[in-house]
Amino acid sequence: MSKPKIYITKRIPSEVLQYLEQYCDCRMWDGQGTPSRQGLLDELGSVEGLLTTGGPVNQELLDHAPKLRAVSSISVGYNHFDLEAMRARGVVGTHTPYVLDDTVADLVLGLMLSSARRITELDAFVKEGNWRKGAGLSEEDFFGMDVHHAKLGIIGMGRIGEAIARRAVHGFGMELLYYNRSRRPEAEEKYGAQYCGLETVLRESDFVVLMTPLSPKTERYIRKEHFAMMKPTAFFINASRGQTVDEAALIEALQTGQIRGAGLDVFEVEPVQPDNPLLRMPNVVTMPHIGSATAKTRFDMAMLAAQNLVAALTGGRPPHVVKELQSLVE
Numbered sequence: 471m472s473k474p475k476i477y478i479t480k481r482i483p484s485e486v487l488q489y490l491e492q493y494c495d496c497r498m499w500d501g502q503g504t505p506s507r508q509g510l511l512d513e514l515g516s517v518e519g520l521l522t523t524g525g526p527v528n529q530e531l532l533d534h535a536p537k538l539r540a541v542s543s544i545s546v547g548y549n550h551f552d553l554e555a556m557r558a559r560g561v562v563g564t565h566t567p568y569v570l571d572d573t574v575a576d577l578v579l580g581l582m583l584s585s586a587r588r589i590t591e592l593d594a595f596v597k598e599g600n601w602r603k604g605a606g607l608s609e610e611d612f613f614g615m616d617v618h619h620a621k622l623g624i625i626g627m628g629r630i631g632e633a634i635a636r637r638a639v640h641g642f643g644m645e646l647l648y649y650n651r652s653r654r655p656e657a658e659e660k661y662g663a664q665y666c667g668l669e670t671v672l673r674e675s676d677f678v679v680l681m682t683p684l685s686p687k688t689e690r691y692i693r694k695e696h697f698a699m700m701k702p703t704a705f706f707i708n709a710s711r712g713q714t715v716d717e718a719a720l721i722e723a724l725q726t727g728q729i730r731g732a733g734l735d736v737f738e739v740e741p742v743q744p745d746n747p748l749l750r751m752p753n754v755v756t757m758p759h760i761g762s763a764t765a766k767t768r769f770d771m772a773m774l775a776a777q778n779l780v781a782a783l784t785g786g787r788p789p790h791v792v793k794e795l796q797s798l799v800e
């Protein structure tokens with residue numbers, strides 16, 4: 471029997487490609503980054519499986535891929551899947567949870583520490599040669615805020631939220647509030663996390679961490695009125711998706727001193743536009759959407775995505791079908 475054809479939209483480690491080649495007839499984009507939209511659509515005429523990292527999997531894509539049976543994303547988030555269109559066509563969608571939880575949680579703690587202790591701002595200050603005698607600076611000019619024993623509010627207590635909680639509580643002695651669609655009794659027991667309404671989390675926390683996945687329900691989930699509830703000394707950290715926040719409202723909250731600072735791995739438009747005011751704010755730490763970007767974790771994600779795709783195309787049960795499309799494999 472001939473092997474199913476798959477298209478891979480970015481270069482993946484050779485070990486992962488070798489694994490895929492045992493089961494599939496593979497074609498991989500070998501340019502920088504990922505192919506253009508048209509370049510991708512042109513590849514899809516005879517493929518049964520797609521290994522991707524992003525870019526909409528929508529009706530247009532499905533129309534170009536009449537044989538497509540499975541799309542495997544090398545990401546935990548799958549807001550790029552049009553779930554309705556995929557369900558209607560019977561195309562299975564998979565993602566890569568678990569393997570990135572600790573890596574993303576490390577970055578979130580890094581964003582908290584960098585913004586509160588002004589690490590990136592003061593790093594630039596030192597490297598630009600401004601740390602010198604007679605510069606008219608006082609000790610207070612370098613003061614930051616404590617992370618240890620501060621109050622952390624997590625919005626979206628999933629697996630990554632729990633990994634953040636573990637570090638915050640066991641490493642930094644922080645007090646923990648959380649808001650989630652459903653209560654997480656284990657997190658309450660393990661980390662003393664207190665379940666609160668969204669408003670309480672926003673009003674009382676020194677650090678508000680947003681980890682909620684992007685879906686039509688969570689688009690622009692945090693808006694002007696929410697920033698207005700936060701303490702003027704609070705920091706806002708987002709490592710979920712830029713579209714979960716009304717970015718204009720965040721910019722205004724920072725400009726007017728409604729909140730003290732922010733740590734952002736994600737933006738409404740990515741790559742972030744050079745004229746975005748957030749890039750000119752010393753109290754905002756910015757990263758290029760790299761929450762899971764360590765060599766080991768990205769390897770593990772690519773391998774898990776490959777295993778998902780092989781299982782979906784060879785009659786096995788893919789380990790990580792997205793929950794909204796589970797019915798397609800039952």
Ligand SMILES: O=CC(=O)O
Nearest residue numbers: 544545546547762
């Ligand atoms: O943003 C990264 C991911 O969804 O894995």
